[in-house]
Amino acid sequence: MIRKVFPNRNVALLFYGQLISHIGDSLYLIGLMWLVLELTGSKAAMGIVAMISYLPMLLFGMFAGILVDLVDRRRVMLASDLLRAITVGLLAVTLGLEATTLGVIFVVSFALSTFSTVFNPARDALLPELVEREQLLRANALMQVSHYAAMLLGPALGAALLGSLGLIHLFTFDALSFVASFFALTLLRTKVSARIQIGAEVLRGHFMEMVRYIHHDQRLRFMLGLTAINNFFIMGPALVGTPIFVKEVLQRGAASYALVESALGFGMLAGAFVTNLASRYMNKGRILLVGIIGDGLTYAAIYFCHSLEALMALVALHAVAIPMIVVPRTALVQEWVGPEHRGRVFSLLNVAVVGMTAISNAAAGWLAERMSSAALFGIFGVFATLCGVVGWGYARLRNA
Template sequence: MKIFSNSDVRSLFLGQVISQSGDSIFRIGLLWMVLELTSSKAITGAVAMASFLPSLLFSLPAGAIVDRFCKLRIMKTMDLLRFFLMLLIPICYFIGQMNIFLLVVITFLSATATTMFFPARDALIPEIVNDDELGYANTLIQTSWQSAVLLGPALGALLLYYVGQIHLFTANAVTFFVSFVAISCIAVPKKPFVQKNTSALQDMKEGMDYVLKTPLIRSIVLITVGNNLLLMGPAIVGIPIFVKEILHLNVEHYAWAEASLAGGIIIGVPIMAWISRNTKHMGKVLLWGLIFDGLTHCPLYFATTFKQTAITLFIHSIFIPMVTVSRTTLIQQSIPRELSGRIFSIIYMCVIGSTALSVSLTGLLAEYVAMNTIFLYSGILCASAGVWGFIFGIHRH
């Protein structure tokens, strides 16, 4: 593939696959350790929530920082910080000082570092590739998480068997160090601190004002919030509920359902790479992606067997890169470079915030409405958001 001739993109892709595989390992180890320490589902849920809070609290100031400092330096610093935070867990465990408070603090700080890392990464990409390669590069970087979805749990299972639970955190620390080494190979001129006459609050306001006053970016933000509210909750908590209560199957089938999702995304990656090379209208790709993203959820209403469910999820996930990649590329092509950190931090905040809300609402709604019915109507509403995007003219970009 042409973009792989760019050594900077190769380094970034490698670092992301490895570190995000480590994130998968961390989630396995964290929640299991909390259950062992507390035997409390409520506390386990609270610890999980600690990973959402930093994006809601710190995304705006994180974006202002990204736009003032060297993006590559920020990414390297955040990787090193997460490396040392993860090492604290096995160290404290072996000296007998591990407790639930420490786990909450480490989880919160690590998520805060992630809140800084991702806007810096997305703002860095236009600095290391040409404009005509943006879509292709984003296809690789944005879908590194899907590769990690397959690699991380498998690696976690092997580590559990051979080295035990506590060294899941050691392995996660190693992945952040490997990511640090990989992105250290990226050659971008260091950006010195920018002396400004404005305060950090004024910088954050400038970013928010740009989003609110720019029709295209404002529409993308609204669509992002709507898409995540409608589909992320059903995708995260709806699938296990569907497998258990609609299909009356067990956790192994749930795992295979998740594997079907990951498999479809792997197929969608080269398709999106081809689309990126052959179109300049990423707005149209985004809207068609939203329409198919929604419509392909609807057949779950009729699914009565696991085979039907797995095929539906596989087909559905093929279209996910059309949404995530086109959205990122469209933003990169449309915004001033000096605002990129702030705009991407707002997008990141919207994604995490609306996902957290969607997960909560889906769980509550599923107490009263069958999960297959939720899939049907959430899919129709998501597809309609794509239709509205055509009405508002996003397809012209």
């Protein structure tokens, strides 16, 4: 059965490690945003915490890609998991000691994101070394399924933990999930890269090489720019707007917020199968652009939402579009970029996604103090839709 689902043992190990880790991540995000809302009652504070959680990608993302291209990628991932387990564990300890302050949350959020900055580009750059080229789309889809399944299972588990054990054990579980991922990575069978001395001149040289590489590839430049702009209009409402909408518009609590996040996971999981089906009839570029348009339209529709059930349905539909964006975009980068540049390009892609998310979160928190969360979804959703329409006009991406 495993051989039918997974291309090989390494991909299976990576899948299960990521599944457990992503479940922990979903618990952490639910716990973090609700903790800030309960601790401060400030929408702006939520925006700042969410921004800080993604700020390291803006600051260190491109240099993380250089690191990933210069040293053994599996070792980078192992170090990242270990440091993240310690960081989240410390937050659980401060919560247990009733010593958690907004300052502690700022530090933990920044540190956790810093250690995560190298993990995703290392994983995405390592994956083509684990499978044949014709298996890349399938392997990428499996990595996304691990995330989407976790988004379905994690919030359901979170709702149960919130009801019985409280916020603290959302963070405890997340810390343990990084330990599980660490042990899965130790079992991977990969070639160990030679250790390379890294200095300031080496980093600058590799950075400039990446800039020149991107500059000469118009397809990459356009896709990275489109990704950055689209994420500005999507991620702020998703991370900051959703808990505010649940609490203020729907007058519901943390358990209802967890249910909405579970609907997101259900939609993502369904979207992975939709993406696989669509790949039989459409090229990667068109799947990506249809996903961006659907992503925006479903968020714009939340403006008209007045019940938890309607919100869950719209969020699930919105989530179907997410793998339609992520899976083909990742596969296109893996096809377009050679192995010697892949880590740096994936880091730049993560800067476009996660870095712009930091700005979007801050903007959403500021705007939520001045307009309703429903209006925030409506306005940002319209502009996100326009990103897909503009992208459709670029033939080299549409026909990729």
